[in-house]
Amino acid sequence: MDRTTIEDALFPGCPIRNILARISDKWSILVIYTLNKENRAVRFKELQRKIPDISQKMLTVTLRTLEEDGYVTRTIYPEVPPRVEYALTERAQTLLPHIYALIGWALENMDAILKDRKRAIVHKA
Numbered sequence: 001m002d003r004t005t006i007e008d009a010l011f012p013g014c015p016i017r018n019i020l021a022r023i024s025d026k027w028s029i030l031v032i033y034t035l036n037k038e039n040r041a042v043r044f045k046e047l048q049r050k051i052p053d054i055s056q057k058m059l060t061v062t063l064r065t066l067e068e069d070g071y072v073t074r075t076i077y078p079e080v081p082p083r084v085e086y087a088l089t090e091r092a093q094t095l096l097p098h099i100y101a102l103i104g105w106a107l108e109n110m111d112a113i114l115k116d117r118k119r120a121i122v123h124k125a
Contacts, residue, residue: 032072042086043086
């Protein structure tokens with residue numbers, strides 16, 4: 001991809017910014033990662049237990065967003081009480097190598113980034 005195409009894709013008015021924002025928010029990568037780790041369909045409460053610091057509301061919003069964008073399927077079973085399960089789609093499977101690469105990069109650079117943040121805070125004071 002040439003530079004002009006990349007710039008056209010990333011600057012205002014382009015849907016790529018919206019897509020990147022939706023998959024890189026605070027919770028989406030964690031939800032996708034957790035569903036992949038389970039390697040099966042997962043119920044809401046189980047998913048919430050696996051990501052203990054996410055609120056019920058945020059998990060609901062995140063799952064709806066991921067479903068809207070085609071990363072997650074939501075299956076409702078006609079039982080009493082109703083059973084709802086979430087699973088990754090093929091689209092999410094194609095995203096996983098990129099998520100794992102980003103996680104790897106973050107792990108490799110985390111100490112240096114945190115050190116720089118600390119230094120910046122000290123300089124602001």
